[in-house]
Amino acid sequence: MKRFHLPLLILALAAISLGIFQHKVRHLGFPMVPAQTTDNWIVEARVAFEPTGGAVTARVLIPHQPPGLALLDEHFVSRDYGLTTGMSGENREAIWTARNPSGRQAIYYRATFYELDRHLRPPPEYPGPAAAPEFEEPYASAATAIIERVRERSADITTFANVLVNDMISAQDENIALFVPREGDERDRARAAIRLLAGARIPARMAHGIQLTDQARDLPIRTWLEVHNTREWVPINPADGRVGYPPNFLVWWYGDQEPVELRRARNAQVSFAVTRNFQNAVDAAQQRAQLLESHIADFSLLGLPVQTQNMYRVLLMVPVGAMIIVLLRNVVGVQTFGTFMPVLIALSFRETELLRGVILFTLIVSLGLAIRFYLEHLKLLLVPRLAAVVIVVVMLMLMLSILSYHLGIEHGLAVALFPMVILAMTIERMSIIWEEHGPGDAIRQGIGSMGAAIVGYLLMINPYMEHLIFVFPELLLIVLAVTLLLGRYKGYRLSELIRFRALAGRPGP
Amino acid sequence: MSWFITPRELHRRGIVGMNERNVEFIARLNPRRRYPLVDDKLLTKKLALEAGIAVPELYGVLETNHEARRLRELIAGREDFVIKPAHGSGGNGILVITGRMGERFRKASGVLEDMEGLEHHVSNILSGMYSLGGQPDKAMIEYRVRFDSLFAKVSFQGVPDIRTVVYHGYPVMAMARLPTRGSDGKANLHQGAVGVGIDITTGVTGHGVWHNEIVARHPDTGAPIGGIAIPAWDRLLALAAGCHELTGLGYLGVDVVLDRDLGPLILELNARPGLAVQVANAAGLRARIDRIEAVQPNPPPSPVERAAFVQAVMSPARRTGS
Numbered sequence: 102m103k104r105f106h107l108p109l110l111i112l113a114l115a116a117i118s119l120g121i122f123q124h125k126v127r128h129l130g131f132p133m134v135p136a137q138t139t140d141n142w143i144v145e146a147r148v149a150f151e152p153t154g155g156a157v158t159a160r161v162l163i164p165h166q167p168p169g170l171a172l173l174d175e176h177f178v179s180r181d182y183g184l185t186t187g188m189s190g191e192n193r194e195a196i197w198t199a200r201n202p203s204g205r206q207a208i209y210y211r212a213t214f215y216e217l218d219r220h221l222r223p224p225p226e227y228p229g230p231a232a233a234p235e236f237e238e239p240y241a242s243a244a245t246a247i248i249e250r251v252r253e254r255s256a257d258i259t260t261f262a263n264v265l266v267n268d269m270i271s272a273q274d275e276n277i278a279l280f281v282p283r284e285g286d287e288r289d290r291a292r293a294a295i296r297l298l299a300g301a302r303i304p305a306r307m308a309h310g311i312q313l314t315d316q317a318r319d320l321p322i323r324t325w326l327e328v329h330n331t332r333e334w335v336p337i338n339p340a341d342g343r344v345g346y347p348p349n350f351l352v353w354w355y356g357d358q359e360p361v362e363l364r365r366a367r368n369a370q371v372s373f374a375v376t377r378n379f380q381n382a383v384d385a386a387q388q389r390a391q392l393l394e395s396h397i398a399d400f401s402l403l404g405l406p407v408q409t410q411n412m413y414r415v416l417l418m419v420p421v422g423a424m425i426i427v428l429l430r431n432v433v434g435v436q437t438f439g440t441f442m443p444v445l446i447a448l449s450f451r452e453t454e455l456l457r458g459v460i461l462f463t464l465i466v467s468l469g470l471a472i473r474f475y476l477e478h479l480k481l482l483l484v485p486r487l488a489a490v491v492i493v494v495v496m497l498m499l500m501l502s503i504l505s506y507h508l509g510i511e512h513g514l515a516v517a518l519f520p521m522v523i524l525a526m527t528i529e530r531m532s533i534i535w536e537e538h539g540p541g542d543a544i545r546q547g548i549g550s551m552g553a554a555i556v557g558y559l560l561m562i563n564p565y566m567e568h569l570i571f572v573f574p575e576l577l578l579i580v581l582a583v584t585l586l587l588g589r590y591k592g593y594r595l596s597e598l599i600r601f602r603a604l605a606g607r608p609g610p
Numbered sequence: 611m612s613w614f615i616t617p618r619e620l621h622r623r624g625i626v627g628m629n630e631r632n633v634e635f636i637a638r639l640n641p642r643r644r645y646p647l648v649d650d651k652l653l654t655k656k657l658a659l660e661a662g663i664a665v666p667e668l669y670g671v672l673e674t675n676h677e678a679r680r681l682r683e684l685i686a687g688r689e690d691f692v693i694k695p696a697h698g699s700g701g702n703g704i705l706v707i708t709g710r711m712g713e714r715f716r717k718a719s720g721v722l723e724d725m726e727g728l729e730h731h732v733s734n735i736l737s738g739m740y741s742l743g744g745q746p747d748k749a750m751i752e753y754r755v756r757f758d759s760l761f762a763k764v765s766f767q768g769v770p771d772i773r774t775v776v777y778h779g780y781p782v783m784a785m786a787r788l789p790t791r792g793s794d795g796k797a798n799l800h801q802g803a804v805g806v807g808i809d810i811t812t813g814v815t816g817h818g819v820w821h822n823e824i825v826a827r828h829p830d831t832g833a834p835i836g837g838i839a840i841p842a843w844d845r846l847l848a849l850a851a852g853c854h855e856l857t858g859l860g861y862l863g864v865d866v867v868l869d870r871d872l873g874p875l876i877l878e879l880n881a882r883p884g885l886a887v888q889v890a891n892a893a894g895l896r897a898r899i900d901r902i903e904a905v906q907p908n909p910p911p912s913p914v915e916r917a918a919f920v921q922a923v924m925s926p927a928r929r930t931g932s
Contacts (some may be wrong), residue, residue, distance in 0.1 A: 160751075307898065431629055453663070478916060480726070480733075481728040482675070482737050483734065483737030483738060483739050484735060484737065530875075533702075535799075537702045537703075537790075538800065539794075539801065539802075540799055542800075542801075589633060590629050591627070591629050591630040591631070591633050591634060592617070592627065592629060593617050593620055593621075593625075593627040593629070594628055594629060594678070595625060597620070597625075597627050597628060598614040598615055598616070598617060599613065599614050599615075599619070600616050600889075601620055601625055601821065601888070601889060602612060602613060602614050602615045602822065603819055603822050603823060603824055603889050603893055604615055604619075604623060604625065604888075604889060605612050605614075605615040605616075
């Protein structure tokens, strides 16, 4: 029984791990690879205003079935405000009310969108031909002239609107200049186009939205013109006449109106911030797991606060690094300073990036070694000497940071992320090995440690690896199983094939 | 010579690798609670003296930095001595003084060292610089072995010793370790000493290994290293075998020095003896260990009987027959 104890344990660990993994992938749809092309966006609108006293009402327009995107999730963030949402014409609105707020107020609307094939949604009904506007002279005859001219050069409703907008952009025509000033912006142009299109009985409307860009703040609101061609609304860019929205354009509201309407408050400011959401496929799976009442997903890291999640994204790679060290030491036979020092160095390489990390590490260790050799002459006791090395290491890091900053190498600042005590211990060990076993051994072990750190780093920054371990922490059981398996590896190390090479070709048994 | 050897050939030769040593020998045969007996050289010495096993004489022990001042009186009137850490490993931290030169002391390398240097060395030892894990240590001042002229021509300074690997109390393989200029007087193969295989049945040296290469002559002195017969070999084997009872360790390295006047002395014991002995002997431990495993008579024979058993069983005639 004792013989089978370890193999059984390893099998059990692997089976549990793969079982949970398999269930999460197949039944709950957790993605095995990190989302590469992101089609999920978190959009945050911040509305700030100053109350003028009394009960405040803020009506804020919010997206309603924007073309090409679908709402996954939305939050309204506001303290002490009552909230109702409802439709107002073509738009959806959120109405915040508070009895007597004071000071500058900020309320937030946060929503997650994902890309949606726009043909999935049933097209809105044709609103019917637009009511012809009543123009006064000289507008009436100018409008008739413009419509005539445009009609001659267009084939259908879409091209009509397109030609009209193009005419407006390259407006040399006095008739057009009557409707839209030459220096008019997109909104003026769209407004004029809607009136003129109405003259041709074509229904048109204004659309406002933002271009979704990752990590963007204070995104400008862009205005578009939408024309109904009896089947669907066709967007036309009033800036260049192009048809169709660009990818990732989020239409926020329709109509010639402001997105915020305040009562007993003033100075409304609306700003938009956008981030790509990398985790969304996972979130979707998480939501599905909740719907299916599966308890496995309850143990997920995704329920933790984001800061803790980010910490675990790094920490969960440590077991993988430790397994790599086991492989390198017991199967390959690499010699390193300290057992897990390379893992810690690899972790700091995550922050500094590889080449820079290697250069900085080598620099600090070599400088530290030189100073350590000097300290040797002072004949200090062990602990004070170690403390002195730590102090020197910190000062070296400081000097490198300041120096590289003044040389304009901003990345040199990352040196502060090295674990200084580990560096000091490395220097101490290296110097002892240097003295006792000679520089050859010290440098060999130094290179071994560095190599192990690099291998660990390359694995630990692998986005697939990180994603797998983070989304499927049960895979750590496999890591444990592999480590236990290696714990009984009795075969030769690769380095021993070289070490014992003198025996090759010798007469033997 | 090829730059590597295939695992298959290693296996065929019965070479034991580091992982196998750690799992099969050390983890299985050496109970951890017995490690202090060999890791603390002071304790080893005490036990050896009680068991009547010959060791170099202990002049004194320094345990605290305060006591370090006693160094002067401990070495008063002594021309030569050795300062070593009680918990040292791999020959680290051993300072050999071979003579005096006025106020100064001559190290084995010939370099002179003053009293302050010796005291600093002692304080380094006490602070745990050479001990496993860095815990505070004790410094031992002991008799310097005046080594037998047997290896005089094939050593460069330092003390050559004989490492015997003892398995279940049976001395299964042995090698002489000869210091070189490169090893700085240390008898550690890793640091550049020459390892010389010894026929376990006769005590006659064979070829040597230096930096993983086969050598027939000592790299510094140029003298041939093969064919040296170690005197009183059976006594040495019995001495090594007896260390099994002393420590209770099933896999043990026994380091013996040959003193000109006192004969074989146990210098230190090692609970994790390395595997270089296989290269020096051009033989794997596996076959010899299997043979020992196959016998295991009951009641266990005495060290002398075990040494005799090994000499009889491992004879070259039998070896070629297998």
